[in-house]
Amino acid sequence: MTEPTHDVDAHPVRRNTKQRDAVMSLLGSVDGFYSAQELHVMLRDRGANVGLTTVYRTLQLMAESNEIDVMQVPGSDTRYRRCSDRHHHHLVCRGCGRTVEVLGPAVERWADRVGEEHGFTDVSHTLEIFGTCAGCKR
The missing domain is CATH 1.10.10.10 (Winged helix-like DNA-binding domain superfamily/Winged helix DNA-binding domain)
Structure with a gap:
């Protein structure tokens, strides 16, 4: 090989x-x-x-x-x-695992600002938000 x-x-x-x-x-x-x-x-x-x-x-x-x-x-x-190829975050149902891609421009700005405040460059992050979808709530 x-x-x-x-x-x-x-x-x-x-x-x-x-x-x-x-x-x-x-x-x-x-x-x-x-x-x-x-x-x-x-x-x-x-x-x-x-x-x-x-x-x-x-x-x-x-x-x-x-x-x-x-x-x-x-x-x-x-x-x-x-x-998808674009940067995004996930909203995930705790019950069934259903996942929705969400954009978070406020999160992007916050992460960049926090990095700058502490002298960091090339800042990256991941974010998952957990909840219960409407189907599992029933």
């Missing part, structure tokens, strides 16, 4: 594999965040021959290259979702 090549920014160039394509295709066809185990079951149900370790490794590589969003839900496994 050959080592991945590196681009000028020193980020490894990832080979597309059947397993990676299967994971990316699945993430593109489902809505919401899912754990690696849930994604593995969905892949198996679709007839994909992908091991759980491969799913974890693929999700990690995709997260490192910012192809997917990662969310740590309190008291739960890490969850993954293919999201």
Whole structure:
């Protein structure tokens, strides 16, 4: 097996594999965040021959290259979702896990201001807002 090549920014160039394509295709066809185990079951149900370790490794590589969003839900496994390319935040239902992408210009301004006040540059952040959706409230 050959080592991945590196681009000028020193980020490894990832080979597309059947397993990676299967994971990316699945993430593109489902809505919401899912754990690696849930994604593995969905892949198996679709007839994909992908091991759980491969799913974890693929999700990690995709997260490192910012192809997917990662969310740590309190008291739960890490969850993954293919999201839009623009910077956004998530509103997540505690009951069913339904997720809505939301923009937060006030949060962006606040994060930049706090960074500046403390002498930080190149500030980044993530924000998840948890609540109960209307369907779960009933």
